[in-house]
Amino acid sequence: GNSVTQMEGPVTLSEEAFLTINCTYTATGYPSLFWYVQYPGEGLQLLLKATKADDKGSNKGFEATYRKETTSFHLEKGSVQVSDSAVYFCALSDSDFKTIFGAGTRLFVKA
Amino acid sequence: DSGVTQTPKHLITATGQRVTLRCSPRSGDLSVYWYQQSLDQGLQFLIHYYNGEERAKGNILERFSAQQFPDLHSELNLSSLELGDSALYFCASSVRGTSGRDNEQFFGPGTRLTVL
Numbered sequence: 001g002n003s004v005t006q007m008e009g010p011v012t013l014s015e016e017a018f019l020t021i022n023c024t025y026t027a028t029g030y031p032s033l034f035w036y037v038q039y040p041g042e043g044l045q046l047l048l049k050a051t052k053a054d055d056k057g058s059n060k061g062f063e064a065t066y067r068k069e070t071t072s073f074h075l076e077k078g079s080v081q082v083s084d085s086a087v088y089f090c091a092l093s094d095s096d097f098k099t100i101f102g103a104g105t106r107l108f109v110k111a
Numbered sequence: 112d113s114g115v116t117q118t119p120k121h122l123i124t125a126t127g128q129r130v131t132l133r134c135s136p137r138s139g140d141l142s143v144y145w146y147q148q149s150l151d152q153g154l155q156f157l158i159h160y161y162n163g164e165e166r167a168k169g170n171i172l173e174r175f176s177a178q179q180f181p182d183l184h185s186e187l188n189l190s191s192l193e194l195g196d197s198a199l200y201f202c203a204s205s206v207r208g209t210s211g212r213d214n215e216q217f218f219g220p221g222t223r224l225t226v227l
Binding site for chain 2: 043044089098099100101102104
């Protein structure tokens with residue numbers, strides 16, 4: 001079945017550091033890929049998405065590129081801020097009405 | 112604010128009891144999804160309803176059931192509660208339901224269930 005694997009956390013960075021959170025997936029067909037973010041005490045919210053191979057999703061300085069050849073959708077940001085501290089979830093959505101989430105990666109950004 | 116509301120925000124109950132969690136989707140959204148988030152198992156998809164009909168089932172226990180009403184709000188019923196059912200329960204909604212692709216979901220703030 002379909003699955004999503006993302007790097008384990010927590011990830012601890014200093015402010016202005018470069019962020020990468022790895023995400024790989026297994027899926028039949030051509031799923032859409034998403035990154036969701038969950039701030040403390042809140043529900044998940046969509047950060048960015050990509051619906052086909054080579055698409056790049058971007059939002060709030062975060063980027064991720066849909067790489068079909070490596071089945072990956074790594075999240076990157078050039079310079080993180082304290083306010084980026086949250087849990088980040090990689091997810092895929094297929095034609096079977098299900099969205100499958102990764103386990104989540106907690107990010108701590110120190111001032 | 113995602114536009115998805117969930118009540119109650121917190122719920123504390125005892126083992127063996129039954130509770131009902133309520134979700135109101137965003138205006139215009141026809142799909143409602145339920146998820147369970149626990150520390151040891153991450154975010155688990157439970158069930159999806161579209162316009163009143165069940166569309167997909169995930170790892171939902173037989174002790175749990177859900178329904179979506181004509182006004183599109185949904186309820187998740189949890190019965191014979193066990194300690195391990197303590198978790199955050201999220202509801203999400205989306206416009207689409209005829210295809211899962213490109214299906215952005217909008218999450219509510221969650222209901223924190225504590226079973227003592």
